[in-house]
Amino acid sequence: MPVSNVKGIKIYYDDLGKGIPIIFIHPPAMGRKVFFYQTNLADHFRVIFPDLSGHGDTVGNPKEVSIFGYAAEIVTLMDQLNIDKAVLCGYSSGGLVAQEFALSFPERSIAVILAGGYPEVKSKAFQYEHLLGMYFVKHFPEFLAKIISDSHTKNKQLQKDIFSHMLKADRHTWYRFYEESLHYSCVDRLNQLKAPLYLMYGTRDLVNQHLRCYKKHINFQSAIVKKVSHQLPTKKWQIFNQLITGFIKTTI
Numbered sequence: 001m002p003v004s005n006v007k008g009i010k011i012y013y014d015d016l017g018k019g020i021p022i023i024f025i026h027p028p029a030m031g032r033k034v035f036f037y038q039t040n041l042a043d044h045f046r047v048i049f050p051d052l053s054g055h056g057d058t059v060g061n062p063k064e065v066s067i068f069g070y071a072a073e074i075v076t077l078m079d080q081l082n083i084d085k086a087v088l089c090g091y092s093s094g095g096l097v098a099q100e101f102a103l104s105f106p107e108r109s110i111a112v113i114l115a116g117g118y119p120e121v122k123s124k125a126f127q128y129e130h131l132l133g134m135y136f137v138k139h140f141p142e143f144l145a146k147i148i149s150d151s152h153t154k155n156k157q158l159q160k161d162i163f164s165h166m167l168k169a170d171r172h173t174w175y176r177f178y179e180e181s182l183h184y185s186c187v188d189r190l191n192q193l194k195a196p197l198y199l200m201y202g203t204r205d206l207v208n209q210h211l212r213c214y215k216k217h218i219n220f221q222s223a224i225v226k227k228v229s230h231q232l233p234t235k236k237w238q239i240f241n242q243l244i245t246g247f248i249k250t251t252i
Contacts, residue, residue, distance in 0.1 A: 006053070006076045009060030013050040013077065017042030020110065020248060021086040023074060024049050025094035028133070028177035029145065029169040031056030033162045034091060034152065037237035044245055048086075050077055052097075054173025056165050065176035067184045071101040075108060087248060089113040091233055092207075093181035102195045103186060109195040110252055113244060115232045116201060118210040119217075120185035125206060130182040137175045142167065152234040190217035197221070198247045200240065202228035221247065 004011040014032060022045050024035045032049035033056070041047050051058040052070050062069055074097070078086060087110045090098030095117030102109040121127050136144035149163035197220040201208035207230060214220055223243050225236050232240045 003059075004050075004077050004080045006073055006080075009053045009062070010058060011050055011053065011073070011077055012057035012059075013048055014039070015046070015048050015081065017044070017046045019045045020252060021046040021048060021083050022089055022113075022244070022248075023078070023086045025070075025074070025088065025090040025097045026052065026055070027092035027094045028181070029055065029137075029166040029174045030091075030148065030162065031165045031169070033158075033165040035233055036158055036161070038089075038233060038241060038244075040237075041241055041244065045087075045248070048077075048081070048083075050074070054170040054177075056168050061170045061173050065173050065180055067096050067100045067180050068104060070097045071104055074101055075105055078108065084108070085110045087111045087113060087252070089115070089244065090117060091115045092117070092230065093177070096181055096184050096186070099186050099193070100184075102193055103189050106194045111196040111198065111248065112193070113198045113247065114200065115240065116205055116207045116230045117199060118207055119187045119190055119213060121182055122210060122213060123206070127182065130178055134175055134178045134182075137171060137178065141171060141174070152231045158234070187213065187217065190214065193218055196251050198243075198251075199223075200225065200232055200243060202226075202230060202232060202236070204229040221251070 031051045035049050054061040088098035088101050095114040098112050102112045145163050145166035149159045199222040203226050228236045
């Protein structure tokens with residue numbers, strides 16, 4: 001079992017393939033299981049899937065949950081894996097960690113890829129979604145885990161794997177990750193981002209409204225995937241993987 005010791009926390013991760021390293025960053029509770037289909041990218045790249053502290057098979061919880069804290073956690077993991085620079089791929093609010101990483105540690109960043117990413121919660125509907133998530137974490141975590149796992153795939157085994165993995169998350173950490181995501185903003189720093197940025201959204205995803213915010217502050221490449229909402233890594237994984245491969249091979 002590959003484990004990295006980060007300030008007394010044993011970070012579990014999967015490390016597959018060779019070549020340009022891509023580190024995949026999950027949203028609250030989901031852990032590395034949400035990137036099940038991205039293991040196929042190991043044919044072309046070195047792909048690394050950590051369970052952030054307080055999540056999944058990682059042993060130990062952060063003293064304070066913050067977006068910057070998770071970015072710093074990834075730096076320590078990279079140091080222990082002797083990785084100088086990496087591509088950061090964040091899914092949903094995991095994209096906040098990817099952006100913070102690239103802004104705080106530009107010398108360690110090759111590129112940033114965001115699937116359903118945003119620089120801050122802009123709309124009332126999206127704010128409500130975060131608040132609803134926080135409510136269910138406190139009162140009905142199993143129900144929330146079931147809704148999220150079932151919405152990500154029709155693969156029954158993967159549904160079970162994501163569900164059981166989510167229930168391993170520390171409830172306080174899960175709640176605080178949602179809360180930090182709700183209040184985080186890097187909008188005023190987007191123009192400082194040096195790494196190439198690639199944004200991917202589904203046509204049915206309300207988060208794609210954040211494209212307008214990015215356009216005001218930074219140049220980027222983007223892709224809009226038809227007939228899907230937020231769950232690009234699982235529901236449209238073939239296209240998602242192809243887009244990642246194409247972006248890295250033509251940009252880096």
